[in-house]
Amino acid sequence: MIDPEPLWLTAKLALITTLILFILSVPLAYWLAYTKARGKTVIEAIVSLPLVLPPSVLGFYLLLAFSPAHSFGKFLENYFDVRLVFSFSGLVIASIIYSLPFMVHPVQSGFAGLSPSLREASYTLGKSKWQTITRILLPNMRSSLLTGIVLTFAHTIGEFGIVLMIGGNIPGETKVASIAIYDEVEMMHYNNANAYALILFIITFIILLTVYFLNQRFSRSSYI
Amino acid sequence: MIHCSIYKTLQTAQGTINLDIFFEIEQGKLVTLFGPSGSGKTTILRILAGLTSPQKGRIAFNNETWFDTKNINLPPQKRQVGFVFQEYALFPNMTVEENLQYALGKAQANAIVQELMYVMDIEQLQNRKPDTLSGGQKQRVALARALVRKPQLLLLDEPLSALDSEMRLKLQDHILKLHKEFNLTTILVSHDFSEIFKMSDTTMMLKNGKISGQGIPSEILVNEPGSGDFQLIGEVINIEKENFAYVISVSVGNNIIKINSSEDEAIQLNVGDKVLVSLKLLNPLIKKIS
Numbered sequence: 442m443i444d445p446e447p448l449w450l451t452a453k454l455a456l457i458t459t460l461i462l463f464i465l466s467v468p469l470a471y472w473l474a475y476t477k478a479r480g481k482t483v484i485e486a487i488v489s490l491p492l493v494l495p496p497s498v499l500g501f502y503l504l505l506a507f508s509p510a511h512s513f514g515k516f517l518e519n520y521f522d523v524r525l526v527f528s529f530s531g532l533v534i535a536s537i538i539y540s541l542p543f544m545v546h547p548v549q550s551g552f553a554g555l556s557p558s559l560r561e562a563s564y565t566l567g568k569s570k571w572q573t574i575t576r577i578l579l580p581n582m583r584s585s586l587l588t589g590i591v592l593t594f595a596h597t598i599g600e601f602g603i604v605l606m607i608g609g610n611i612p613g614e615t616k617v618a619s620i621a622i623y624d625e626v627e628m629m630h631y632n633n634a635n636a637y638a639l640i641l642f643i644i645t646f647i648i649l650l651t652v653y654f655l656n657q658r659f660s661r662s663s664y665i
Numbered sequence: 666m667i668h669c670s671i672y673k674t675l676q677t678a679q680g681t682i683n684l685d686i687f688f689e690i691e692q693g694k695l696v697t698l699f700g701p702s703g704s705g706k707t708t709i710l711r712i713l714a715g716l717t718s719p720q721k722g723r724i725a726f727n728n729e730t731w732f733d734t735k736n737i738n739l740p741p742q743k744r745q746v747g748f749v750f751q752e753y754a755l756f757p758n759m760t761v762e763e764n765l766q767y768a769l770g771k772a773q774a775n776a777i778v779q780e781l782m783y784v785m786d787i788e789q790l791q792n793r794k795p796d797t798l799s800g801g802q803k804q805r806v807a808l809a810r811a812l813v814r815k816p817q818l819l820l821l822d823e824p825l826s827a828l829d830s831e832m833r834l835k836l837q838d839h840i841l842k843l844h845k846e847f848n849l850t851t852i853l854v855s856h857d858f859s860e861i862f863k864m865s866d867t868t869m870m871l872k873n874g875k876i877s878g879q880g881i882p883s884e885i886l887v888n889e890p891g892s893g894d895f896q897l898i899g900e901v902i903n904i905e906k907e908n909f910a911y912v913i914s915v916s917v918g919n920n921i922i923k924i925n926s927s928e929d930e931a932i933q934l935n936v937g938d939k940v941l942v943s944l945k946l947l948n949p950l951i952k953k954i955s
Contacts, residue, residue, distance in 0.1 A: 558754035561716050564741040565748040566768040567814055576767065580758040 443636045446613055447621035451641075454529070454617060455597040458536040459544075462593050463586075465537070466544040471574065473545070474552035489546075491539050500606025503535050507607060525607075532608045532615055536597050543592040551585025552578065584659040591652045595645050666692055667818065667850065671712055671722035671732075675874065677703040684708060684719075684874040692727070692817075695844050695851045697861045697882070700871030706854045707751075709871075710820045713852070714748045715741035726818060747811035747819040747849075751826065753803045755795035761806050762791040768813035781809040784846070785839060801832035805839065812847060819844070819851040826856060830919060837863060858886055858898045858939055859918065896943040897922070901934050915942055 473485060491499060507525035508514045517523045525531035555578060563573040579586065601619040608615030610624060618637050625634035670687040684705045690696050698706050711717040713724065715731065715738070724732040731739045741748075756764055765778040782788045785805045795803060804824055811819065821840070825833045837860060844851045855861050861868050862882045870878040870885055878885045886898070899917035906912075911931035913924045922942060934940065 556752065556754065558750045558752060559756065561714075561741070562748070562750060562754035562756075563767075564716070565714055565744075565746055566810070567742045567770060568767070569742065577756050577758070581756070 443625075443633050444612075444621070447616050447618045447637065448640060450529075450613070450616065451598055451618040454532055454536060455594045457533055458540060458597045459590055459594045461533070462537055462540060462544045463590060466541070466548050466589065467574075467579070470545050470548035471552055471578075473549050489542050492542050496539065496600070496602030497606055499539060500535065500603040503531075503538070503603070504607045507531055527607070527609045527611060527615060529608075529614055532604060532617075535603050535607050536600060539600060539603050540593045540596045543596045544589040547585045547589040547592065548582075551582035551589075554585070555581055584656045587652060587655060587659075591648055595648050598641060598645060666690070666727060667713075668723065668725040669709075669713065671709070671719040671724065673708065673712070673717075673719040673722075675705060675708060677705075679703045682874040686874070686876060688869060688876060688879065690850060690852070692850055693848060694866045695841075695853065695864055697853045697855050697865040697868040698871060699855055699861060699868060700877075704871040705874045706871055707822055710748070710822050710852065710854060713744075713818070714746045714820055715739060715744050716748075745814065745816045745818070747814070747816040749804075749807050749811050749819075749821045749824045751822045751824065753795070753807040755798075755803055755806055755810070757795055760792050760794055761787060761798075764795070764806060765810050765813050768810050770814055773814075777813055777815070781812055784843065785809040800828050801836060804828065804836060808836075808839065808843065812843060815847070817848075817850060819847075819849045821851065821853045823854045823856065825860065833857075833860070840864070861886065862898065896941055898939065898941055901936050901938045901940055904931055904934060904936060906931075915940060917942070 469488070473481060473488075504526060505511055506513045507517075509518045509524060509526070514525065517525065523530065525534060559577055559581065560573055563577050568576075599619065600617070601623070604615065604617055604620060605623075608617075608620070610616050610620055616624070618641055622634050622637045622641075625631070625637065667688075667690045669689070671684065672686075673684045675682050675684055682703070682705065686705075686709060698709065700706055708717060712719050712732075718738060719732065721734040722732065723730065723734070726744075730737050731744055756767065759767060762778065762782070765781060766775065769775065769778065779788075782791060785808060787802065787805050787809060790798060790802060790806070795806065798806065808824070824840075825836055828836065840851070840853070841864065843849065853864060855864070865882055867880060868882045868885050869876050897915075897917045899915040899922065901913060902916045902921065903914040904911060905914075909928075911926045911928060913926050913931060913934060915922045915924060924942060
């Protein structure tokens with residue numbers, strides 16, 4: 442029988458990462474979609490980096506940064522008494538960076554896809570930017586938001602390299618399901634590995650299926 | 666009273682034009698703005714509404730300065746303008762009634778929403794979403810929504826261009842009614858000559874970013890007023906040669922008029938030209954048909 446802890450840890454990590462990323466990405470995507478600032482392309486490239494960089498590269502640099510032997514890690518440890526290496530909080534931060542493009546890109550194209558006149562109409566009706574975003578823009582890009590949320594969630598479930606680099610394999614702390622599979626295979630427990638793998642396979646498939654189904658309904662309902 | 670003097674360089678499909686405009690409009694007037702596409706009509710409305718900033722100039726409405734090169738540029742939220750977009754810009758996530766309610770100010774009672782839905786004859790649509798409405802219905806909702814805040818200045822960016830002629834005539838009447846009832850100052854961008862004649866107190870012709878003519882429509886649109894007994898404005902839809910004469914078909918409203926013309930006249934015309942048809946020395950008969 443497999444230990445369910447890695448599965449719970451995976452779910453917890455995915456949920457927390459998705460929630461924080463959503464809150465961070467909406468303003469970032471809004472800015473990227475509408476700004477004419479020169480620095481925009483640089484920021485866009487940085488956001489997209491995790492798409493092409495090997496997770497081990499990202500993990501390696503985060504490991505260095507978080508390590509108490511280096512300045513940033515030392516600063517965190519001295520002033521906040523936090524150590525991010527080999528801890529759950531460290532995993533969350535790494536996941537946020539690693540899944541950033543998966544949230545920002547759909548939300549950004551959601552903003553960009555809305556007719557500018559919706560925003561302008563709201564302004565001429567005396568409404569602030571905040572009111573316009575929360576009551577007009579976001580409700581009219583539900584399918585982009587859903588895509589961002591689900592891709593981030595599923596992508597975090599599937600993380601491996603970066604987790605291994607900075608989280609290691611501490612049961613109950615950083616041993617998520619994908620690490621558990623690797624662990625079981627190393628120990629030749631193929632049945633256990635299969636159980637974890639199958640569960641991940643089914644869950645991610647169901648998640649993606651739900652998104653495509655809901656997206657189809659969103660796009661249809663707007664014409665009925 | 667609106668005072669508007671603005672300067673802005675625009676990049677258009679036809680190249681760079683310098684928008685250099687000065688006009689003043691008295692309170693309560695309905696003014697139309699017309700000119701070829703790319704001449705800056707929409708930009709003028711957007712600048713008045715605060716959606717686009719000019720490079721320099723001054724805009725004042727009833728002694729309140731909205732824009733001054735030096736230091737004033739009120740955001741659209743503070744300008745008390747009703748703006749109707751060409752593509753309506755209704756909020757798809759809200760019903761007709763919610764679209765209007767969204768525009769309510771903080772201390773404003775819901776009564777104005779009901780009143781506007783009644784005036785615009787959209788009460789029976791109040792629970793429908795915009796995507797289920799026809800073009801004419803959407804336009805009525807957009808007009809009603811623009812007036813919820815009781816603006817004094819109403820800006821209409823070719824609001825009727827996408828509608829068929831019957832719906833267009835009906836909406837023209839609606840606009841005229843609202844214009845009077847709410848004591849608005851209205852600026853309407855239009856391509857349609859008959860609409861300009863029917864609606865406007867004065868009209869401004871825009872060419873290459875400048876106002877090339879301003880006055881009552883018949884003076885501006887008809888460069889050389891004919892001496893005929895009556896005049897119609899229409900569009901050439903066909904030019905045909907028959908023996909030695911030409912037959913020119915002109916569409917006026919919903920009717921097509923065929924006119925015989927000489928070769929000299931015909932070669933100056935192309936299909937799509939706006940023309941003035943005037944009749945001389947005739948005593949027209951008027952007969953009741955319904």
